[in-house]
Structures are given as structure tokens and as C-alpha cells.
Amino acid sequence: DAKTTQPNSMESNEEEPVHLPCNHSTISGTDYIHWYRQLPSQGPEYVIHGLTSNVNNRMASLAIAEDRKSSTLILHRATLRDAAVYYCILRDGEEGGGADGLTFGKGTHLIIQP
Amino acid sequence: EPEVTQTPSHQVTQMGQEVILRCVPISNHLYFYWYRQILGQKVEFLVSFYNNEISEKSEIFDDQFSVERPDGSNFTLKIRSTKLEDSAMYFCASSGTALAKNIQYFGAGTRLSVL
Numbered sequence: 056d057a058k059t060t061q062p063n064s065m066e067s068n069e070e071e072p073v074h075l076p077c078n079h080s081t082i083s084g085t086d087y088i089h090w091y092r093q094l095p096s097q098g099p100e101y102v103i104h105g106l107t108s109n110v111n112n113r114m115a116s117l118a119i120a121e122d123r124k125s126s127t128l129i130l131h132r133a134t135l136r137d138a139a140v141y142y143c144i145l146r147d148g149e150e151g152g153g154a155d156g157l158t159f160g161k162g163t164h165l166i167i168q169p
Numbered sequence: 170e171p172e173v174t175q176t177p178s179h180q181v182t183q184m185g186q187e188v189i190l191r192c193v194p195i196s197n198h199l200y201f202y203w204y205r206q207i208l209g210q211k212v213e214f215l216v217s218f219y220n221n222e223i224s225e226k227s228e229i230f231d232d233q234f235s236v237e238r239p240d241g242s243n244f245t246l247k248i249r250s251t252k253l254e255d256s257a258m259y260f261c262a263s264s265g266t267a268l269a270k271n272i273q274y275f276g277a278g279t280r281l282s283v284l
Contacts, residue, residue, distance in 0.1 A: 087271065089271055089272075093212070096277075096278075097275075097277055097278070098173075098260040098262070098275030098276050098277055098278050099212060099260070099262075099273075099275045100275065101272050101273065101274065104271065104272070146271040148271075154225060155200070155202065155214075155217035155224055155225040156202065156204070156214025156215075156217060156225060156227060157204075157212075157214060157271075157273060158214070159211050159212040159213075160211065161211060
């Protein structure tokens with residue numbers, strides 16, 4: 056998996072939007088941007104993924120820069136349950152290309168203040 | 170919603186003992202994985218399993234580790250002779266098809282404590 060860079064931690068207030076950045080300047084043309092999160096004492100959980108266009112699902116939105124060298128995971132209205140470590144992972148091809156195992160970095164520890 | 174189930178949630182063992190960690194993947198999934206996370210460190214890939222054989226393994230997955238799918242529902246990780254450094258959270262995951270490997274569904278994990 057190609058390298059990504061994320062801030063170690065971020066803090067936000069409950070019910071406010073959260074923008075989690077990820078830099079991936081060496082992304083290749085076939086790399087998809089995946090986001091997972093890990094709630095306290097839980098296993099990682101898939102959040103969202105995309106290639107070029109912005110993506111929305113029930114959990115979050117993914118905004119991808121035009122040059123694809125960075126992306127932002129957007130939580131529109133953070134709750135206390137969104138406090139977790141968020142991982143940005145590049146994967147070769149949407150459907151199964153590249154290695155089987157996901158490569159997790161240190162991620163961003165998101166703290167939500169009530 | 171279907172989920173990956175792992176048992177036990179916490180396993181305590183003595184150094185040198187064998188342990189078996191159990192997982193029930195999502196029922197129609199075809200790819201199965203084990204990961205571990207030492208306290209305070211990153212989640213690390215151990216092994217993937219498809220079509221009743223190991224598909225890929227990391228350097229961590231040495232001869233003391235083995236995996237098995239003994240029946241149509243369970244997926245197990247065996248550590249033959251545990252060491253202190255095997256103490257970690259072990260996560261099982263599954264994904265639906267080879268075309269969707271990148272969306273993996275994880276269990277809540279088994280905490281292994283080696284004394």
C-alpha cells in the first residue's frame with residue numbers, strides 16, 4: 056500500500072462537522088482511497104472509499120482533491136460515538152488488486168468534546 | 170446486520186502453551202483474515218485465507234502460527250507455543266469476494282494475555 060500521512064490527533068466539538076485530512080502525494084492512478092476507523096476496544100470498521108469523485112454514504116463523505124494527492128474524510132455532525140482512530144489507506148484497484156492485507160498506519164485519533 | 174464473531178473475548182495462557190482463537194466470519198464471505206494489534210501499536214496483517222488455503226501471509230506469521238477452516242462456519246488461528254510477545258489483540262476479518270477484498274469486516278477481537 057502506498058504511503059499516507061495523517062495528523063496524529065484532532066479535536067472537535069459534538070454536533071459540529073469534522074474534517075480529517077490525509078496526504079498521499081505518491082498515489083498511483085489505480086489506487087483507491089479507503090478510510091477505516093477503530094472505536095475504543097473494537098476492531099477496525101470500514102467507513103468509505105473513492106477514486107476521483109467525492110463520495111457520500113450514511114457514515115461520512117469523502118472529498119478527493121483534483122490532483123488526488125490529498126483527501127478529506129468529513130463527518131457532518133460528530134457525536135461522541137465518533138471518537139475513534141481514523142485510518143486512511145490506499146489500495147490498488149477497487150476490486151481486489153494488490154495485497155490481501157490492509158496496511159494500517161497510526162491514523163488520526165479523533166477526540167470529541169461534549 | 171451480519172457481523173464477524175470472535176471467541177473468547179479474552180484468553181489468558183501460560184508461556185509455551187498452545188492457544189486456538191476462534192472466529193465465525195460473515196456467512197457468505199469467501200476471504201478470511203487475521204490481524205493483530207499489540208497494545209499501543211498499529212494493527213498488523215498476519216494472514217489471509219481463501220479456498221481452503223493460505224492466500225498471503227506476513228513475516229509475523231511464522232511456523233508457530235497456523236490457520237484452519239475446520240467446517241463451513243469457523244475460522245481458527247492456532248499459536249503452537251505462545252511467547253510473552255504474542256500478547257496482543259487478535260482480530261479476525263472477512264470480505265465477500267475477490268472482487269471486494271478491500272472492504273473487510275472485522276470482529277471485536279480476542280485479547281490474548283501470555284503470562
